[in-house]
Structures are given as C-alpha cells and as structure tokens.
Amino acid sequence: MKKLLIALMTTTAALSLAASAEAADKLKACWVYTGPIGDFGYSYQHDQGRLEVEKALGDKVETAYLENVSEGPDADRAFERLAREGCKIIFGTSFGFMDAEVKVAKKFPKVMFEHATGYKTGDNLGIYNARFYEGRYVLGQIAAKESKSGVAGYIVSFPIPEVVMGINSFMLGAQSINPNFKAKIVWVNSWFDPGKEADAAKALFDQGADIIVQHTDSTAALQVAEERKLHGFGQSSDMIKFAPNAQLTSLTDEWGPYYISRVQAAIDGTWKPDNVWLGIKDGAVKLAPYTNMPDDVKALAEATEKKIAGGWNPFTGPIAKQDGSAWLKDGEVADDGTLLGMNFYIKGVDDKLPQ
Amino acid sequence: MDITVNILLTIATAATPLLIAAIGELVVERSGVLNLGVEGMMIMGAVGGFGAGYLTGSPWIGLLAAIAMGAVFSLLFAVMTLSLATNQVATGLSLTLLGLGLSGMIGTSFVGQPGVRLPNLDIPGLSSIPVVGKLLFGQDPIFYISIALTAAVMWFLFKTRTGLTLRSIGDSHASAHALGIKVIRYRYLSVIFGGACAGLAGGHLSLVYTPQWVENMSAGRGWIALALVVFASWRPWRVLAGAYIFGAVWIGQLHAQAFGIPVPSQMLSSLPYLATVVVLVLISRNKRLTMMNTPASLGQPFVPDR
Numbered sequence: 001m002k003k004l005l006i007a008l009m010t011t012t013a014a015l016s017l018a019a020s021a022e023a024a025d026k027l028k029a030c031w032v033y034t035g036p037i038g039d040f041g042y043s044y045q046h047d048q049g050r051l052e053v054e055k056a057l058g059d060k061v062e063t064a065y066l067e068n069v070s071e072g073p074d075a076d077r078a079f080e081r082l083a084r085e086g087c088k089i090i091f092g093t094s095f096g097f098m099d100a101e102v103k104v105a106k107k108f109p110k111v112m113f114e115h116a117t118g119y120k121t122g123d124n125l126g127i128y129n130a131r132f133y134e135g136r137y138v139l140g141q142i143a144a145k146e147s148k149s150g151v152a153g154y155i156v157s158f159p160i161p162e163v164v165m166g167i168n169s170f171m172l173g174a175q176s177i178n179p180n181f182k183a184k185i186v187w188v189n190s191w192f193d194p195g196k197e198a199d200a201a202k203a204l205f206d207q208g209a210d211i212i213v214q215h216t217d218s219t220a221a222l223q224v225a226e227e228r229k230l231h232g233f234g235q236s237s238d239m240i241k242f243a244p245n246a247q248l249t250s251l252t253d254e255w256g257p258y259y260i261s262r263v264q265a266a267i268d269g270t271w272k273p274d275n276v277w278l279g280i281k282d283g284a285v286k287l288a289p290y291t292n293m294p295d296d297v298k299a300l301a302e303a304t305e306k307k308i309a310g311g312w313n314p315f316t317g318p319i320a321k322q323d324g325s326a327w328l329k330d331g332e333v334a335d336d337g338t339l340l341g342m343n344f345y346i347k348g349v350d351d352k353l354p355q
Numbered sequence: 356m357d358i359t360v361n362i363l364l365t366i367a368t369a370a371t372p373l374l375i376a377a378i379g380e381l382v383v384e385r386s387g388v389l390n391l392g393v394e395g396m397m398i399m400g401a402v403g404g405f406g407a408g409y410l411t412g413s414p415w416i417g418l419l420a421a422i423a424m425g426a427v428f429s430l431l432f433a434v435m436t437l438s439l440a441t442n443q444v445a446t447g448l449s450l451t452l453l454g455l456g457l458s459g460m461i462g463t464s465f466v467g468q469p470g471v472r473l474p475n476l477d478i479p480g481l482s483s484i485p486v487v488g489k490l491l492f493g494q495d496p497i498f499y500i501s502i503a504l505t506a507a508v509m510w511f512l513f514k515t516r517t518g519l520t521l522r523s524i525g526d527s528h529a530s531a532h533a534l535g536i537k538v539i540r541y542r543y544l545s546v547i548f549g550g551a552c553a554g555l556a557g558g559h560l561s562l563v564y565t566p567q568w569v570e571n572m573s574a575g576r577g578w579i580a581l582a583l584v585v586f587a588s589w590r591p592w593r594v595l596a597g598a599y600i601f602g603a604v605w606i607g608q609l610h611a612q613a614f615g616i617p618v619p620s621q622m623l624s625s626l627p628y629l630a631t632v633v634v635l636v637l638i639s640r641n642k643r644l645t646m647m648n649t650p651a652s653l654g655q656p657f658v659p660d661r
Contacts, residue, residue: 036459036570036571038459038462038463038466038569038570039466039569039570039571040466040467040567040569044466044467153613184612184613184615185612186609186612186613187612188609189621190574192569192571192574193574194560194564194565194567194569194572194574195369195372195560195564195565195572195574195576196574196605197565198564198565199365199368199369199605199606199609200609202361202365203362203365203606203609203610203612203613204613206358206361206362206365206610207358207610207613207614209613218565218567218569218572219565219567220565220567223565223566223567237467241467241468241469242469242567350615351615352617354619354621
C-alpha cells in the first residue's frame with residue numbers, strides 16, 4: 001500500500017525531473033529525500049539547503065530532487081535513475097539509503113555521491129553528518145534553568161544511536177545546572193505523526209513536566225506547550241511562528257553551507273569523497289534565537305554555545321553509565337565511533353532503553 | 356483528580372476523528388458500498404479545512420470547507436463505482452492515493468504556517484461543574500458533533516423507514532431494486548455522507564487536534580476508522596465504544612511510559628490492531644451473528660437492469 005504510493009510519487013517526481021533535464025553546460029546536483037519536503041522538519045531542511053545552493057551558485061548549477069523515497073529497493077531505483085539522467089553529484093539524505101548508494105555509486109564511477117548520517121564510504125562516495133547532540137546539551141542547560149518542577153518531558157521516536165546520544169547530551173547539560181534534574185521519556189514509535197506527538201506532550205505535561213523536548217519532527221508538541229502556557233524546544237526548523245510564547249529556542253539543521261561548498265567543489269573539479277561530522281562551529285547545527293527566557297539564561301546558553309563552537313565536547317568525563325559503572329574518566333572525551341553507536345544511557349536517565 | 360480529567364480529555368480528542376470517520380463509513384457500508392478511500396478523503400478534508408481557515412482567518416469557515424472537501428472528493432468515488440460500476444476496492448484505494456498526493460500539492464504554500472484553532476465551546480454554567488463539567492460541556496465543537504452524529508445515525512438506521520430501506524439495499528440490492536427502491540440514489544447519498552464525515556474528521560485534525568498543515572498528517576487514521584467499522588460489526592454504538600477504546604489504549608500507554616512503568620511501547624501501540632483481529636476471529640466463528648450484521652452485498656457492484 002505505502003510502497004505503491006511511493007512508487008507512484010517517485011514516478012511523478014521523475015517525470016517533472018525529465019522535463020527540466022536540458023541545459024548540459026550546467027552542473028546537475030540532485031537530492032533524494034525520505035520524507036515529503038512539506039514535512040517542515042528533516043526533509044524540509046535538506047530541501048532548504050538545496051534552494052540555498054540554487055541561490056548561491058545561480059546559473060552554474062541545476063538541481064533536482066526526489067521526495068518520499070522509501071528506504072529499501074525503491075532507493076536503488078531512485079539513485080540509479082538520477083545518475084542516468086545526468087546528475088553529476090547526488091546527495092542521499094537518509095540513513096537508510098546507505099546500501100543503495102554504495103551499490104549505485106559502484107555502477108556510476110563518474111558520478112559523485114554523498115550520503116548523510118551513514119558510515120560506508122567509497123571512491124566516489126563521501127559521508128556527512130551533523131552533531132545535533134551539541135545543540136541538545138545547550139537545550140538541557142536551558143531546560144534545567146527554566147523548569148520550575150525540575151522535570152522535562154522528552155518525546156522520542158526510535159531507540160537508534162542518534163536519539164540515545166541526544167537524550168544523554170541533553171541530560172548532561174541539565175545535570176550541569178541541576179544534578180537532580182529528571183526527564184520523563186516517552187517513545188511514540190514514529191518520526192512523524194502530529195496527533196501522537198500532541199498526545200504525548202499532553203501526557204507529559206499532565207504528569208508534571210513543564211518543559212517539552214522532542215526528537216520527532218512536527219510542531220504539534222510545541223503547540224500544546226503554547227496552549228498550556230508552558231515551554232518547549234523546536235526541532236529541525238525554527239518553529240517560533242507556531243509557539244511565539246512557548247518556544248525557548250529550536251535545534252535547527254542548516255545544510256545549506258555544506259551543500260554549497262560541495263557543489264562548488266564539484267564544479268571546480270576538486271571534489272573528493274569526504275567524511276565530515278559538522279557541528280555548531282561549522283554552522284550546520286544552529287540554535288534559533290533564544291526567546292521567552294531571562295537574560296542570564298540567555299547569556300549562559302550563548303556562552304555554552306561558544307564553548308562548544310570552540311571545540312569542547314559535551315561528552316567529556318567524568319561520566320558514568322546509567323547503572324553507575326564508569327564510562328569516561330575525568331577529562332576523557334568520547335570518540336566519534338562510540339557516539340555513533342551509542343546504545344546505553346548515562347547516569348540519571350530515568351528510563352529503560354527499548355531493545 | 357485533575358490528571359484524570361486531563362487524561363479523559365486527551366482520549367476524547369484522540370478518539371473524535373476516528374469516531375466521525377468510522378460513523379460515516381458505517382453508513383456507506385450499510386448501504387452495501389465499500390469505500391477504502393477514507394484516508395484520502397480525510398487528508399483532503401484536513402488540507403481544505405486548514406486552507407480555508409488560514410486564508411479567511413475563520414476556523415468555522417475552515418470546518419465547513421473540510422466537510423465540503425470530503426463530500427466533493429467522495430463524489431468522485433461515487434461516480435466511478437456507482438455510475439460506471441468500477442471495482443470498489445481498487446477505486447477506493449486509488450482515492451486514498453490521489454488524496455494523499457493531491458493534498459500535498461494543494462498544501463505546498465501552507466507548510467510552516469500556523470493555522471487557526473476552533474475555540475472550545477464552554478456551555479455556560481454546566482462547564483463549571485467539577486470533573487464532569489469540563490468533560491461533557493467544555494470541549495471543542497467537533498466533539499459534540501461526533502456524539503450527536505453517532506446518536507443520529509443510530510436513530511436513522513434502526514428507527515426510521517429510510518434507514519430500514521438503506522439497510523435493505525446493503526443486504527440485497529437486487530431485491531431492493533425489484534421493489535422499486537432507487538438503489539443508486541441511496542448509495543450516492545450514503546457515499547457523499549461518508550465523504551463529508553471523513554472530511555470533518557480531517558478538519559478535526561487540522562483545526563483542533565494539531566492546528567497546522569503537514570503532508571500525510573492523517574498518518575493512517577483513515578485506515579483505523581475502516582478497521583473500527585468491522586470491529587464494531589456495523590453497529591454505531593460499538594463504533595463509539597471502539598473509538599474510545601482505541602484512544603484509551605493509546606493514551607494509556609503514553610501515560611504508562613511517562614510514569615516509568617516498563618511496558619514495551621511497540622507492543623502496546625499494536626494492541627488496538629490485535630484487538631481488531633481477535634474480534635474479527637470471534638465474530639466469524641458465530642455464523643448467525645455474522646449473517647445478521649454484515650451487509651450481504653457489501654462491495655459488489657450493482658448495475659440496474661432498467
């Protein structure tokens with residue numbers, strides 16, 4: 001059912017793509033998204049990056065995209081189609097596209113491939129990712145400062161390392177202000193279902209949380225916070241319009257600068273497969289303007305943001321695991337490999353990780 | 356006490372769109388037509404409701420637009436299956452596909468725009484009664500509509516002559532036709548009613564539940580509504596019960612998680628569907644009950660022989 005729908009959408013997208021595949025002197029850059037660009041979240045932000053490329057590089061570049069591509073055999077076809085249709089550089093924006101990209105990249109050695117959030121590389125396949133956990137540490141500090149009950153509600157999607165890393169980083173930030181800070185964690189088993197996210201937010205507020213954090217994509221939870229005159233953080237996009245009195249800040253993804261530099265490199269002929277994990281200092285992770293908080297909290301958040309941009313890692317020891325056993329010694333910094341495969345909670349997290 | 360009231364309010368909000376869409380589909384299926392396009396009609400209602408509300412600034416106009424959008428969209432299904440006698444399953448599925456795609460296209464400019472919310476209707480005096488007041492008399496307008504609709508459909512189907520005629524068409528369109536009943540006309544009206552209900556349910560999503568527009572925001576609720584109709588064995592009050600059980604299980608597991616009760620959330624979120632399967636198995640074991648409740652000519656195309 002859903003497959004059929006996606007196949008249908010892929011076909012229509014491909015048709016519109018074929019129509020614009022003319023001008024040969026321009027470099028053609030292409031994107032593959034897993035969601036609709038109208039999600040106002042993850043895929044939307046990637047597409048904003050694509051638009052920035054168009055704006056910055058003007059008539060030197062031509063872009064195209066496929067949206068709603070499911071992570072599986074459909075992805076193979078999507079990448080292959082783009083490669084055949086003259087795309088010179090192709091960005092796959094979802095973790096689940098990894099194997100498809102590896103396969104198609106081998107078939108088209110002259111096409112440049114880039115894959116977001118994965119770990120497999122190749123001669124013509126580079127990877128890129130963003131350190132969202134850096135921003136989540138700042139959110140944790142703000143939450144601990146702003147919460148009256150000392151309890152935050154945390155809405156999460158699936159227990160993958162990216163999400164677990166976010167929870168841990170948030171808690172580290174919060175504990176740095178209030179060692180007894182608690183987060184109530186609710187798994188909604190979906191990246192995107194506004195209704196469920198709203199229900200989860202209501203449940204968390206009903207149980208005494210007064211700040212909401214989310215690792216899901218819609219604005220629903222913030223709207224509930226706005227209605228209840230409480231606070232929360234946005235995700236992926238700046239959601240201030242939806243919650244002018246509730247949003248403290250928003251953890252936003254800014255892919256534009258990276259995409260511009262990579263497409264420019266492709267035009268110049270200097271592109272090489274890379275492995276980058278961008279953070280606050282690269283401008284890939286941004287915190288939307290700090291609002292609805294006193295000046296001292298704002299100053300604290302800005303200082304932390306600066307500290308992280310200066311190279312400090314929130315995962316710096318001493319940090320103990322949830323069961324109390326030691327993880328990082330004093331001053332020890334977690335390596336990227338451990339973070340990317342994170343499957344345990346740190347001390348103070350009040351939840352059992354679903355397996 | 357407060358928390359109980361809040362939980363019940365959340366359950367009502369979660370159950371309302373399911374209830375409305377399912378009640379509409381129940382009438383459609385009682386007339387012998389199977390419309391699998393509920394999800395598509397719902398999402399069209401959601402985008403129509405949001406759009407009209409956003410552009411005019413009035414959630415009430417949005418509400419009417421949602422209903423109209425669902426009804427007009429269902430007309431497409433009616434023309435195909437009733438006048439042209441196409442396969443109902445295939446047509447219904449394509450209606451869902453079309454709705455999901457079309458709504459995304461219509462809604463492109465609404466993405467990232469805050470919408471308008473239907474205000475709660477507090478009935479003066481009554482809504483200040485402790486506990487019950489807020490639950491029964493302080494909710495959004497669509498909640499009241501959903502309850503009234505259930506009662507009205509119950510009365511219509513089982514207490515009026517027209518309702519009896521409608522059910523007889525669903526049981527045997529050939530006999531009804533032989534008696535001179537205008538089968539096609541009845542079915543047209545049923546399908547349009549079902550579409551209007553699905554549209555209203557969509558309007559609830561984008562005007563009350565989560566006042567915003569995003570693609571695919573119905574997130575499968577149309578399919579749950581379809582399952583509810585079967586779950587309820589085509590009885591309105593059981594649809595009401597079913598919708599609230601679905602809602603209660605869902606909200607209950609969120610609260611269980613927030614309380615820190617170690618329940619596997621994946622397991623709990625599949626409970627409503629498991630329940631449907633169990634009920635289906637139980638129903639189909641009892642032949643007599645099945646015969647009594649299932650509209651016998653459900654899903655069969657009908658071409659009147661003049």
